[in-house]
Each structure stands twice: as structure tokens, then as C-alpha cells.
Amino acid sequence: MTNVITTPIFYVNGAPHLGHAYSGYLADVYKRFRALVYDESCLLITGTDEHGQKILESAVRSKTDINLFINDKVQAFKTLWPELGVQTDIFVRTTDEQHQNLIQSIWNDLVEKGDIYLGYYQGLYCLGCEQYYTDYELQNNCCPIHKIPVEIRSEETYLFRLDAYRKQLIAFYHRSPDFITPSHYSQDILDYLKQGPLEDLSVSRVNVPWGIKVPNHQEHTIYVWIDALFSYLSALKKAGYDQNALTQTTHIIGKDILKFHAIYWPALLLAAKLPLPKKLLVHGWWTINEQKISKSNPETLISPNELIKKLTSDGLRYALFRQKKIAKDGNITHSDLVEVINADLANNFANLVKRNHTIILKYFSGSIDSKLVNQATLSNQSQLIIKYCEQVINEIFHFYKAFDFYQASLFWKEALDYCNRYFHQRSPWEISKGKSDISVQETCLVTSNLVRLLAIAAYPLIPTLASQVLQELGEDIATCQWQPTCDLKTVRIKETRSHFKRLVKP
Numbered sequence: 001m002t003n004v005i006t007t008p009i010f011y012v013n014g015a016p017h018l019g020h021a022y023s024g025y026l027a028d029v030y031k032r033f034r035a036l037v038y039d040e041s042c043l044l045i046t047g048t049d050e051h052g053q054k055i056l057e058s059a060v061r062s063k064t065d066i067n068l069f070i071n072d073k074v075q076a077f078k079t080l081w082p083e084l085g086v087q088t089d090i091f092v093r094t095t096d097e098q099h100q101n102l103i104q105s106i107w108n109d110l111v112e113k114g115d116i117y118l119g120y121y122q123g124l125y126c127l128g129c130e131q132y133y134t135d136y137e138l139q140n141n142c143c144p145i146h147k148i149p150v151e152i153r154s155e156e157t158y159l160f161r162l163d164a165y166r167k168q169l170i171a172f173y174h175r176s177p178d179f180i181t182p183s184h185y186s187q188d189i190l191d192y193l194k195q196g197p198l199e200d201l202s203v204s205r206v207n208v209p210w211g212i213k214v215p216n217h218q219e220h221t222i223y224v225w226i227d228a229l230f231s232y233l234s235a236l237k238k239a240g241y242d243q244n245a246l247t248q249t250t251h252i253i254g255k256d257i258l259k260f261h262a263i264y265w266p267a268l269l270l271a272a273k274l275p276l277p278k279k280l281l282v283h284g285w286w287t288i289n290e291q292k293i294s295k296s297n298p299e300t301l302i303s304p305n306e307l308i309k310k311l312t313s314d315g316l317r318y319a320l321f322r323q324k325k326i327a328k329d330g331n332i333t334h335s336d337l338v339e340v341i342n343a344d345l346a347n348n349f350a351n352l353v354k355r356n357h358t359i360i361l362k363y364f365s366g367s368i369d370s371k372l373v374n375q376a377t378l379s380n381q382s383q384l385i386i387k388y389c390e391q392v393i394n395e396i397f398h399f400y401k402a403f404d405f406y407q408a409s410l411f412w413k414e415a416l417d418y419c420n421r422y423f424h425q426r427s428p429w430e431i432s433k434g435k436s437d438i439s440v441q442e443t444c445l446v447t448s449n450l451v452r453l454l455a456i457a458a459y460p461l462i463p464t465l466a467s468q469v470l471q472e473l474g475e476d477i478a479t480c481q482w483q484p485t486c487d488l489k490t491v492r493i494k495e496t497r498s499h500f501k502r503l504v505k506p
Contacts, residue, residue, distance in 0.1 A: 012073035021304035047092035052224035350500035
């Protein structure tokens with residue numbers, strides 16, 4: 001069965017920011033890794049959440065027709081992904097007719113079962129999150145995410161019997177401790193569920209004209225989070241898959257929406273007699289001056305489009321993974337990004353390729369036959385670097401599988417350090433001073449094959465740069481598969497290019 005990976009369904013009350021790009025990069029790295037290793041299709045789903053009070057208010061403030069406002073923001077997200085080099089397969093919109101029909105159908109089923117009923121709710125509400133909070137979740141009566149005071153809201157509402165599924169959720173987390181990565185979040189969710197009965201969840205809003213109407217009760221619109229969560233299922237159906245594809249689905253989410261995906265989403269799926277997803281991958285936040293990047297805070301807004309113009313798409317995505325572990329928060333500065341990109345991609349990788357291939361072109365007419373160098377009789381130095389890099393590749397493989405792209409990038413960088421040290425110590429450029437042709441050929445052949453090995457391993461992280469380097473070696477990434485060992489192959493170089501130029505520091 002096809003593996004599925006999803007980004008959040010992004011809320012379109014503002015332009016895309018770096019946090020959105022990071023979620024997309026995470027999904028894209030894993031998709032490329034699976035294709036490289038397992039030679040299988042992996043469906044990447046993204047989309048836009050287009051209903052709710054915040055969006056309506058944003059359109060009103062901008063003095064723009066709501067449909068024009070939404071279409072403009074949706075287009076910004078649609079064009080973002082190819083610019084970032086993120087290979088999406090399905091783009092779902094919550095204003096799609098197919099999606100709205102699905103939502104109303106599921107709603108009717110849950111009402112008929114008695115899981116949803118008309119009632120009344122009073123609570124502490126954050127408009128920024130479009131959700132109610134309990135007292136212990138607040139910080140000085142402020143939303144923990146948006147840092148703004150919550151308001152007391154009382155209204156007629158439809159309610160979902162959330163506690164009816166609490167015991168099933170507890171049992172699920174006991175038997176699926178790795179459902180959430182990092183796994184400590186599973187214990188947090190378990191602790192929350194075990195505290196006692198869960199309040200019924202308010203699943204409709206009154207006086208919010210922009211949304212999917214509750215069937216047979218037009219004064220109510222369906223809660224925007226119900227709308228957004230079931231868009232994952234809408235997207236699968238749009239792609240031609242049935243509900244069973246949920247069992248192969250990994251949701252990539254920010255930690256601020258964990259509760260929706262770890263409690264509400266599985267409870268709703270259980271109620272609707274639908275299968276549960278395979279995994280939740282939870283990532284931390286990017287911050288500017290220690291403030292979370294958010295559309296509600298203009299001081300933190302960084303356009304990913306502008307960043308890739310300065311850093312390149314490969315540079316940006318690589319630096320983001322090298323800067324922090326996925327589960328952690330990380331403060332971002334332009335100078336730090338430039339420093340790591342120059343050090344690893346320009347100096348360590350591209351420069352090594354250029355120097356080695358220039359020697360092969362200049363002194364060996366662009367070709368070194370592997371038969372000239374017997375792998376069994378290689379120098380001890382060459383055998384050690386090959387063995388070391390093979391061990392690193394094995395580690396990188398397991399880091400990718402575990403969604404630990406930070407460690408994958410770190411180990412890749414360390415392998416490059418060793419390759420550069422090997423190249424420098426053997427100084428093949430001294431062929432012009434009488435150094436043995438055989439020694440130089442061994443150095444260049446081993447270096448080129450290690451570059452091939454590391455380029456394939458880095459492809460999920462730096463797809464454009466890795467593809468260009470492989471192309472120079474006569475390889476097409478479309479036909480490449482994960483390489484666990486470094487078998488010395490004949491090297492043929494037709495031309496050598498500067499694949500990554502150093503960036504100018506700000």
C-alpha cells in the first residue's frame with residue numbers, strides 16, 4: 001500500500017511563513033528517502049484550511065471579497081512548494097465541494113449515532129487558535145500559543161461526546177507507544193487522558209457565517225478544526241484511495257496542534273468507525289528573537305520565498321535541519337544560516353567535487369578505470385575511509401527512518417570532513433610535482449566514489465545539489481537507489497562545474 005505523508009492543512013489568514021516551509025521540507029525529505037530506499041510511491045498531501053472567523057475578519061480588514069482574499073492566499077501556498085523544491089502530490093482545499101459533502105455526511109452519521117448533540121457551552125476561548133482552553137492550560141489567563149488574553153464565550157453549540165472514546169484512546173496509546181515521534185509526547189497525552197473524564201467538545205459555532213453549514217441547522221457552522229482534520233481523508237479520496245490508506249499515513253504537525261491530532265482526530269475517527277493513522281511527527285517552532293514565528297506577530301514573519309533567493313532552496317532546507325533537532329525550538333538568524341551553508345555545502349562538498357574532478361579531467365582525460373585500482377590492494381588509508389563512510393551511511397539510513405534529519409545531516413557533514421581530510425593528506429594535486437600516477441588515480445577514484453555515495457545519501461536533504469553532482473558523475477538520480485556500500489566504479493567526467501557558490505554574509 002502507498003505510504004502517505006501530510007503537512008498540516010494551513011490556515012489562510014495570512015501569507016506562508018518559514019514555519020510552513022519547515023513542515024513542507026520535513027515531508028519532502030521523508031518522501032524522497034522512501035523513494036530512494038524502497039523504490040515505492042509516497043503520496044505527499046498538503047492543502048489549505050479556508051473557513052472560520054479569523055479568515056473572515058482578515059478579509060474584512062483588508063477590504064477584500066472573501067473569495068478573492070482566500071484565492072490569493074491559496075495561490076501563495078500552491079506556488080510556494082515548487083519554489084522550495086517540495087514535491088507535493090495532492091493539494092486539498094476545505095472549500096472544495098467534495099470535501100464539504102464529506103464533512104456533512106460524517107456529521108450526519110455522528111448525529112444519528114448520538115455522538116453529536118445540540119447543547120450549550122461556556123468556556124475560555126482564544127480566537128487565534130479558534131479553540132476553548134481550560135484554566136490549567138492558560139498562562140496568566142492568556143493563550144499559551146498567542147500570548148493574548150482569552151475571552152469568556154457562552155453560546156448554543158453542538159457537542160461531541162469526547163469522553164465516550166477516552167478509554168479506547170488510552171488503550172491505543174498503551175499498545176502504540178511509538179505512534180508519536182518524539183515518543184515522550186505519547187506519555188504526555190496518556191497522562192492527560194488519565195486525569196479523568198473529558199469535557200464534551202464544542203463542534204459548531206453560531207454567528208460565524210463563513211464555514212460549512214450544519215445540515216438542517218443553518219445558524220450553525222461546523223467547527224473549523226473538524227473541517228480541517230477530515231480534509232486528510234478528503235485528500236486521500238481525491239487521490240483515488242479509500243479510508244484504509246489512513247493506516248499508512250504519517251501526519252507532520254507543529255507541537256501547538258498536537259492535542260487536535262492526538263486526541264480529537266483519533267476520537268473522531270473512532271466515532272466514525274474509520275481507521276487511525278500510522279504516526280504523528282511533531283516538530284518544534286522556529287523563533288525570531290525568541291518569539292515564535294507566527295502570522296499574528298509581524299515582527300517574526302520571514303518570507304521563505306525571499307530566503308531561498310538569498311540562500312537557495314537546498315541551502316535553506318539543509319541549514320534548517322543542521323540548526324536544530326526536529327522536536328526542539330530553534331532561534332533563526334540569517335548569518336547563522338549562511339555560515340553553515342558555506343561551510344558544509346560550498347566548502348566541504350562542492351569544493352571537494354570541483355578539485356577532485358578537475359584533476360581527473362586535467363591529468364587523466366576525464367576517466368579513471370576501476371580496473372587500474374584493485375580494491376583488495378588499496379592503501380590502508382583508502383580502505384579506512386571507505387569503511388568509515390559505509391558505517392556512516394548505515395547510521396544516516398537509520399536516522400532517516402527515525403525522522404531524525406538533524407543527526408542525518410550531522411553525520412553526513414562529519415563524513416565529508418573525513419573525505420576532505422583524506423583528500424588533503426594524499427594531496428593528489430602534487431602530480432604536477434612528480435607524484436605517482438597510481439597514487440593519484442587511487443585517491444581520485446576513491447574520492448569520486450565516496451562523493452557518489454554521499455550525494456545519494458544527501459539527496460533527500462539537498463535534492464538539487466546532490467542531483468547535479470551525480471549528473472557530473474554520469475548518474476541519474478531518477479534511477480539511483482540507496483547505496484549502503486562503496487563499490488569502486490569507473491569514473492568518467494566530461495566537465496566539472498562549481499555546483500554551489502559561497503553565499504555572501506549579511
